Amino acid sequence: MRVLGIEGTAWAASAAVHAVESDETAIFTDAYRPESGGIHPREAAEHMREAIPGVVREALDHAAAEAGGDSAPSVDAVAFSRGPGLGPCLRIVGTAARAVAGSLDVPLVGVNHMLAHLEIGRHRAGFDSPVCLNASGANAHLLGFHNGRYRVLGETMDTGVGNAIDKFTRHVGWSHPGGPKVEAAAERGEYVALPYVVKGMDFSFSGITSAAKEAYDDGAAVEDVCFSLQEHVFGMLTEVAERALSLTGNDELVLGGGVGQNARLQEMLGEMCAQRGARFHAPEPRFLRDNAGMIAVLGAKMAAAGDTISIEESRVRPNFRPDEVPVTWRADEDVARAGDPADAGTQRGAEATVALSDAVVKRREPRAYRHPDLDARLRRERTRGEARLLHDARRLGVPTPVVRDIDPREATLAMERVGDCDLRDRLTEAHVRAVGRHLATLHGAGVVHGDPTTRNVRVDGRTWLIDFGLGYHSTHVEDFAVDLHVFEQSLAGTAADPDPLLDAFESAYREAGDPAVIEQLREVEGRGRYQ
Numbered sequence: 001m002r003v004l005g006i007e008g009t010a011w012a013a014s015a016a017v018h019a020v021e022s023d024e025t026a027i028f029t030d031a032y033r034p035e036s037g038g039i040h041p042r043e044a045a046e047h048m049r050e051a052i053p054g055v056v057r058e059a060l061d062h063a064a065a066e067a068g069g070d071s072a073p074s075v076d077a078v079a080f081s082r083g084p085g086l087g088p089c090l091r092i093v094g095t096a097a098r099a100v101a102g103s104l105d106v107p108l109v110g111v112n113h114m115l116a117h118l119e120i121g122r123h124r125a126g127f128d129s130p131v132c133l134n135a136s137g138a139n140a141h142l143l144g145f146h147n148g149r150y151r152v153l154g155e156t157m158d159t160g161v162g163n164a165i166d167k168f169t170r171h172v173g174w175s176h177p178g179g180p181k182v183e184a185a186a187e188r189g190e191y192v193a194l195p196y197v198v199k200g201m202d203f204s205f206s207g208i209t210s211a212a213k214e215a216y217d218d219g220a221a222v223e224d225v226c227f228s229l230q231e232h233v234f235g236m237l238t239e240v241a242e243r244a245l246s247l248t249g250n251d252e253l254v255l256g257g258g259v260g261q262n263a264r265l266q267e268m269l270g271e272m273c274a275q276r277g278a279r280f281h282a283p284e285p286r287f288l289r290d291n292a293g294m295i296a297v298l299g300a301k302m303a304a305a306g307d308t309i310s311i312e313e314s315r316v317r318p319n320f321r322p323d324e325v326p327v328t329w330r331a332d333e334d335v336a337r338a339g340d341p342a343d344a345g346t347q348r349g350a351e352a353t354v355a356l357s358d359a360v361v362k363r364r365e366p367r368a369y370r371h372p373d374l375d376a377r378l379r380r381e382r383t384r385g386e387a388r389l390l391h392d393a394r395r396l397g398v399p400t401p402v403v404r405d406i407d408p409r410e411a412t413l414a415m416e417r418v419g420d421c422d423l424r425d426r427l428t429e430a431h432v433r434a435v436g437r438h439l440a441t442l443h444g445a446g447v448v449h450g451d452p453t454t455r456n457v458r459v460d461g462r463t464w465l466i467d468f469g470l471g472y473h474s475t476h477v478e479d480f481a482v483d484l485h486v487f488e489q490s491l492a493g494t495a496a497d498p499d500p501l502l503d504a505f506e507s508a509y510r511e512a513g514d515p516a517v518i519e520q521l522r523e524v525e526g527r528g529r530y531q
């Protein structure tokens with residue numbers, strides 16, 4: 001079987017032929033390069049109009065040559081990027097795909113571009129059910145497979161990671177795309193401190209981009225800013241990837257997206273995985289940046305599962321989210337979470353090792369992938385912050401362990417042992433309601449937990465909140481809403497039937513806290529991040 005793929009969500013006018021039996025993929029790409037500034041949607045669409053016919057012809061010629069003069073059509077299906085992406089570009093690609101499928105009389109397959117970034121890594125690595133970090137221009141998120149869908153385990157709360165970097169390079173007058181230029185300049189740079197923003201498995205870049213621009217305007221060497229941008233931004237992505245592995249009990253990670261071509265990002269992810277005994281795969285660059293090869297490869301899997309669409313249903317989807325897609329090509333898989341060993345001896349969390357006896361000693365281990373200055377700063381700040389907030393929460397009446405000792409230099413806390421197990425392993429409505437009430441109490445007093453996941457709640461007769469290492473004080477409704485979003489994402493990622501739990505959580509929060517936070521939560525969830 002051979003499948004034609006067509007891609008054109010933003011800058012890459014690309015067509016490819018994937019031959020299933022030999023697993024060979026030929027890719028033909030004609031890139032749009034803006035003369036100034038970033039990607040202009042109208043110019044990009046104009047480029048698609050001019051370039052798509054040429055790359056499709058090249059791909060079909062290639063397929064015909066491979067077919068060696070067979071009378072049968074040279075491809076068995078046509079797959080296209082249906083979204084997310086720029087509407088005007090998508091429509092041109094959609095039209096081209098319909099025309100080719102119609103004239104060859106073969107089925108049409110509508111592919112989610114972000115899932116294609118993920119599946120190409122899974123395919124090339126031969127991994128079973130990896131967590132995926134998509135690091136592309138317009139997006140940044142972590143995906144994991146659970147109950148027949150890819151779930152968004154964490155994502156950017158503002159711009160995509162490539163866009164965040166490209167904004168900085170535009171500010172200093174460099175041409176698009178900025179990522180490779182930052183990578184080159186970073187080789188000669190030294191460390192300066194920038195903001196570092198991780199909220200559970202979510203993260204945001206706007207503060208870093210602004211601080212980087214300011215540092216440059218204030219006279220910092222551009223090489224130093226580039227170096228530090230990479231250390232912070234990729235450090236954050238690596239940290240959240242590690243959190244996702246830890247929370248899901250997974251030991252395979254794949255990388256996707258154009259920013260994934262960056263050697264420093266690949267190095268950090270590789271080191272993080274090596275340190276925790278997980279396997280890591282980054283596909284070759286031609287499969288990382290936008291390309292039709294990944295569309296053809298996933299298109300072939302979808303076609304084999306019978307997941308094709310009629311012309312009438314094939315409208316494009318500029319805001320197509322990855323978690324909306326029924327994963328037909330993995331329908332027969334029954335994926336169980338590996339799970340961590342029971343509460344005995346030493347536990348390994350996402351960032352700390354926790355020695356459990358009558359008491360608990362939690363030590364934030366150094367992270368080799370992180371710049372030493374940043375590593376020391378985060379371990380010290382988080383240890384101090386955790387001790388302080390555990391105490392504050394207790395005073396507000398939220399059950400937390402009593403802190404017995406703290407050593408910020410060693411990043412070590414000694415505290416009371418609480419609960420029989422993590423909430424993840426006993427997900428009842430009553431406990432989830434209690435989490436809703438406790439978060440409402442904290443938020444009412446201006447405290448953000450920062451990482452309220454189903455692993456950071458301990459349960460017995462009571463419902464205890466632990467792990468305040470990412471917590472902070474705030475008066476912003478947005479920060480409280482993101483806290484709720486983090487908890488709901490972790491529920492959706494760990495519960496077999498999350499809906500009743502989500503309802504119970506929200507109704508308890510609404511009763512005990514500020515309903516405006518729930519409204520803001522809807523805003524956070526609905527944010528269009530894909531234009």
Ligand SMILES: C[C@@H](O)[C@H](NC(=O)OP(=O)(O)OC[C@H]1O[C@@H](n2cnc3c(N)ncnc32)[C@H](O)[C@@H]1O)C(=O)O
Pocket residue numbers: 009010011084085086113135136137138139160161162163165166177178179180183257258259260261262263288289290
């Ligand atoms: C929706 C779709 O159109 C969009 N595509 C996209 O963003 O193109 P992609 O090829 O995945 O990524 C482009 C980004 O990748 C960055 N980039 C390329 N090489 C890089 C490098 N060596 N280091 C850092 N960033 C790099 C560029 O600066 C640019 O921001 C997406 O996947 O989000």
Ligand SMILES: Nc1ncnc2c1ncn2[C@@H]1O[C@H](COP(=O)(O)OP(=O)(O)OP(=O)(O)O)[C@@H](O)[C@H]1O
Pocket residue numbers: 243246247347348349350351352353354360362401415416417418419421422451455456458466467469
């Ligand atoms: N005070 C405590 N009493 C009982 N168990 C605890 C306590 N503190 C931590 N644990 C156990 O150790 C695990 C990891 O602890 P913690 O969440 O504080 O570390 P972490 O490395 O920051 O983890 P993560 O980032 O995954 O939440 C918890 O999920 C819990 O099972």
Ligand SMILES: [Fe+2]
Pocket residue numbers: 113117136137257258289290
């Ligand atoms: Fe992409």
